[in-house]
Amino acid sequence: MKVSALVDSPQISTGRGAAGGVGVAGRREECSSSDQSGVCMAVLDPELTVRQANQDFFHHFATAAAACADVLDSSAVSGSSTTAPDVCGRNFRDLVHPSVRQPLMRQFERLLEGRRDRFAARVVALRPTGDAFTGSLTASAVRGYHPDPTAVLVLMRSGEGTEDDAVVAPRKKLLSEIDARILEGIAAGLSTIPLASRLYLSRQGVEYHVTGLLRKLKVPNRAALVSRAYAMGVLTVGTWPPRVVDDFIK
Structure with a gap:
């Protein structure tokens, strides 16, 4: 039509x-x-x-x-x-x-x-x-x-x-506040040291949260993490710097 x-x-x-x-x-x-x-x-x-x-x-x-x-x-x-x-x-x-x-x-x-x-x-x-x-x-x-x-x-x-439907997540609380900020930083291209400085964490602390995010979204690396987050609707499309949708933050 x-x-x-x-x-x-x-x-x-x-x-x-x-x-x-x-x-x-x-x-x-x-x-x-x-x-x-x-x-x-x-x-x-x-x-x-x-x-x-x-x-x-x-x-x-x-x-x-x-x-x-x-x-x-x-x-x-x-x-x-x-x-x-x-x-x-x-x-x-x-x-x-x-x-x-x-x-x-x-x-x-x-x-x-x-x-x-x-x-x-x-x-x-x-x-x-x-x-x-x-x-x-x-x-x-x-x-x-x-x-x-x-x-x-x-x-x-x-x-x-x-396949797109399979990765779109329902609106539920997936991330802690600190996980959301780390995901936003990774999506913006920040590495571990700048993230640690911005969030007042140690490098080990950042890596701990990143590992948890990789496990939670079932991806192997940071690039795949960002891609999956956009596909699930966790990261807002069309905004910069990247922002996690509030509905997904605990």
Whole structure:
């Protein structure tokens, strides 16, 4: 399915009706395209609140008891408590992993400011259980008859079942405060002596913590440690100096 077919659809209207227009157009595309299955679709308002979505989106992001509706159906009413699962009304930023949240929100900001029409990105998203999974996301601005976007159309295909999913960690406390600072230093390229000086530790103390980190993340060396930390979402993507996501610190 081509994103342009939805974004440029004549069904799109302005104001509050914009989201509904995308829903009708998206539903028609869904029915006419044989490769639509497995693609999560959602309509966000300018505040990035989820207003409408399809069944695949709910399968990944709604709780099990609420994931049976499909409010991209043209008969559904946006915001209706009888048709919209619990993910409707949530901000999209809360559905993505903290490690990718900041750079992804910057891209959405540029989209809503009119500095670009669409963007594509790899994301790490969160299920209601807290489990993480990877996917490819495309977001497109919907403008109707006004220059400013009235909605954002999000398409996401999960990488479920891939090797990437196997290394994405759930949000749990993995590291002590000192381990987090050492991991940040290693990711920034610091060797043992500068780390020891910065953290007021002996060289042996730093090596002890590094060995513990290698064992905990099941990697053979420091380079692999940094790579695994980014893959697990422990280190925040797109920031310098490197920073451990607070959710992983005990």
